[in-house]
Amino acid sequence: MALTAEIKREMYWTMLLARRLDERAWVLHRQGKIAFHISGIGHEAAQVGAAYALRRGEDWVTPYYRDLALMVALGYTPTEFILSLMGKAGEPNSGARQMPSHWSLRRANAVSHSAPVATQCVHAAGIGLAIKLRGDDRVVFTTLGEGSTSQGEWYEAVNWAAVHQLPVIFMVQNNQYAISVPSAKQMAVPSAADKACGLGLRGLSVDGSNVLEVYNVMSEAVERARSGGGPTLIEARVNRITPHSSDDDDRSYRSREEVEEGKRNDAILISRQVLEKEGVLNAKLVEEMETKAKEMVDAAVAAAEAAPYPDVSEAAYPVYVEEVRRG
Amino acid sequence: MALTAEIKREMYWTMLLARRLDERAWVLHRQGKIAFHISGIGHEAAQVGAAYALRRGEDWVTPYYRDLALMVALGYTPTEFILSLMGKAGEPNSGARQMPSHWSLRRANAVSHSAPVATQCVHAAGIGLAIKLRGDDRVVFTTLGEGSTSQGEWYEAVNWAAVHQLPVIFMVQNNQYAISVPSAKQMAVPSAADKACGLGLRGLSVDGSNVLEVYNVMSEAVERARSGGGPTLIEARVNRITPHSSDDDDRSYRSREEVEEGKRNDAILISRQVLEKEGVLNAKLVEEMETKAKEMVDAAVAAAEAAPYPDVSEAAYPVYVEEVRRG
Amino acid sequence: MAEITLIEAIRQAMDEELARDPDVFIVGEDVGVRGGVFRATQGLYDKYGSERVIDSPLAELSIAGVGIGAALYGMKPICEIQFADFIAPAFNQIINEAAKMCYRSNGEWTVPMVFRAPYGGGISGGLYHSQSVEAFFTTPGLKIVIPSNPYDAKGLLKSAVRDPNPVLFFEPKKGYRLIKGEVPEGEYTVPIGPAAVTRPGSDLSIFAYGMMHYYALQAAEELAGEGIQAEVVDLRTLYPVDRATILESVRRTGKALIVHEDNLTGGYGAEIAATIAEHAFTDLDAPVRRLAGPDVPGVPFSHPFQDWFMVNPQKIASAARDLARY
């Protein structure tokens, strides 16, 4: 499907909004207002490019913690995000049970995930199986970091999808680090996409800072999955410009030059260049977006700060489905 | 290293002895004298070809349950085997604690393994790491079935060996079935050796019924490992002519024609042809070997039948190393 | 009513649930063409096809994780783990994912599914085909069910399939063909939760499940001949356990003997003993006793070793006799 100029602008807007939300989270952390933040800065183009290739709200997603921009593309609101950062009542991921960035959004078919990495990929294989068994016209998209492909969980998930030709798209967001460990200590192949050949599925690597390139590669994979052609493994090459999380200090394990280099290839920057070259974006439009993003982020923070903590009487539930109390 | 005629004959002898022991185990099971047998019939050439490429007693091995011929090549005696089948005192695998075919032979550097498949491959990676850390002039050899390569354990083991360039040789004995499940339901690649490309190590497939071919491929892999060239993944294509184990009945899931076809490519048959063509074996020599094997198997059964069960007072030990009582 | 074996009851339950609900499917190693290594799924592949009875790759982690994914989508998978001993690779998916899904998503996501696994020793299985693993899974969010007879097995398994939560269903494999019992023709279920007083008595209470419950009834019969009236309670659901029935029984008899196959230390019985010690303290006339497997890492293979390890009717009778005389 060819993208309209409007949709391309919307993609940039989504990336930008996620970026500004993410930056605000770092500020809130420095202000001591939140306990923890783990950032998607640098990963936005990969996530938004992918999201727009899905039938959002119809296709399924099992994301990972860096997927703020993906979640925003799926309809997760700024206020919902800030509520989750603060563990406030009404945050939709977990009712304030999980740490921030442990996503879940039922209305968007975005499945709850945990912290143990790669577990969500196995769920994606199972969702793919269910889609196939039911004969539904859907695909499932799952994401993780390159370090997490070292887990047996990931291997088993991809193997299932390949053996049963399931409509699953695996996207590895390769930012070259798992906390401090460089990818050369994770794998003996140059690209995470190379892992596909041993598992019998298609593997592709794409510049994850270029939202349109990601969209194109992802669209092809979605099309293949939807038409019964089986799973695809996509590596999106991205830059983790921030430390791993608010608990990390990356100066001990990588040079400032490397970080600067990453910033020069930043997703927002590169995607903006691409879209400006296409003539769908210009300085004025970006300015307007910036203003709107700031307003939205400010409003979200204000709303979240005003929101109450959940009532402690809710903490004991719902351990079992019988105890679920629906709004 | 070029093999002498004598050594080639010894290789055949080892295969034959393992085969006759294995057949006797089936007989003992039918006679109700043992509770369980799992067979290596059809796998002998792969195992013996590999064993002879190792420095036996010096290099390390983490085997799997079909490796009777490998164990015999490492010095495991017929009496030891029958003792283990019967759970009698003095069997060296486990002091009669484990089921038969759960090998261990300390004097041969053959490590104790369990039933959960592929666990031994991770140990091999660890042994490879230790060899590398100590700078020892050794390699480690590990085996498993093709179905077991579906386990995340296996993937993680191979990944470790590839990332750290460890002196490990992984041999997949591909007999096309995991109990009843054909390999097409295990993997989306035609050969288990294809899995190597996704993990960044060398992968080779070899006719596992031809003991000399296996020896050659394995020797190259051992040489590479010993000289710091890293791990290799070898697929040995073999035929499981028997049911999975004495608890199985394979008529429900495969045709008799297929089994007959397997028999025509049987390891003993093919290897004998190869060795006869090389002029190192003939009918008379084989006849002599058969006689000797029968004598040895008879003697082993007699010795094991006469042997006592372990004393029940030993059952509670050794849970911890402090409780180990050495002969 | 027909008298059938434990495994036949399990097979019937799956057959009926597959027929009843198109969302139910079975996945596991050798469950399809082969009908399971114990034949629990025999005939179901032919009847329901390869999409309802799925031969999985040899990988328990993904049998569990794929099942969880399908359950998230709204299917009702029955995941067979070939032996309970091989559930360990799936531990992360069961404990960190299945058990916590409902709570961590505040009820937005749920995983209606069953994990079936044959457990227990006495079948010359050695350390890795004899394990009892129930104690590893006593964690909030999971339900654990262990039947001891065909009637319960069928009724409980049907309840497990219909339960909206993840249920671990452990089957005493030694009893698969040994334990027979009457099962009605028509549809019925047995609720998950309640324990059953399977033999009333006044001198002491024996708490057991699975194969050990079968043996406990035999021991109680023997003791009755000696004038000792043992009450036997089949726990059936181990988590969440029926505390009320346990405490009510102890309050009447004043003495408790808890029996399981697994190791004594850290085994499931500790929780029952602790519950009784806390909540029936004033009713106790004797120490709370546990009879269980010895503290070695597994059931050893050799016959004399295995006999030494396994709890049997004689050992139960002997422990009960001592307790009754306390």
Add this chain to the structure above:
Amino acid sequence: MAEITLIEAIRQAMDEELARDPDVFIVGEDVGVRGGVFRATQGLYDKYGSERVIDSPLAELSIAGVGIGAALYGMKPICEIQFADFIAPAFNQIINEAAKMCYRSNGEWTVPMVFRAPYGGGISGGLYHSQSVEAFFTTPGLKIVIPSNPYDAKGLLKSAVRDPNPVLFFEPKKGYRLIKGEVPEGEYTVPIGPAAVTRPGSDLSIFAYGMMHYYALQAAEELAGEGIQAEVVDLRTLYPVDRATILESVRRTGKALIVHEDNLTGGYGAEIAATIAEHAFTDLDAPVRRLAGPDVPGVPFSHPFQDWFMVNPQKIASAARDLARY
């Protein structure tokens, strides 16, 4: 003597053992260049190099399994699991391999190794950075150690490294920098096995470990002001546990309160309660009490939720007060 933090004591122990024995090495995620996400291995990479302090792939199963392999070869690995919550993928290797190796090979093969993992809640970690997992590992063949202060942490970790068996060493991460204590300059070890009576008392016995022991001492102090003399016992080694010291204490005080962070039901305390109920029955003046985390699948994140979940000195004092008054 210098006063140092718990984590510094742990770091010192590893530093000294690396220096003492060339077979000792560390392997885990981010343990090398980064010095560990909690900085437990800080400086060791620079001091001992990349072959003694190894940054592993992100895969706990193989951290454990590779460690086991190296231990089989004769090395003495210290495997760091970054958070106890992430030990589940390694469950199969720890339970089925490490724990059973010595027994299953009749002592021919052994695995001298340590698994270190930070555990426990109260640090805004939510369900997956707060877990207490000790109850999952109470199985024969393993040793489980949990220190509650710097002196013990250093001495016990050194003993664990030298122990010929696999030892799980769980560290109360909330106490890493909070708990300080004096540690002598020279070489010493603390034996694995014995519990420690850390505060004598006559009115009741409080059994705890790790962070909860730290809180138990605070609670006992508070109670002393009210005239209640609580004896506090630091279990330190959870498996095999020091039954003698536990029973001896209960025999003197007649009352037992067991405290842990993990869920009540199925938690580690059940075994202690069961032991007391069986072996100190006639000495008990009150029900055996357990104080533990509530039965939900994990520590919830939001502040009020977390406070609700966590056991603290006030909750311990309150439970002890009730028990003393029984």
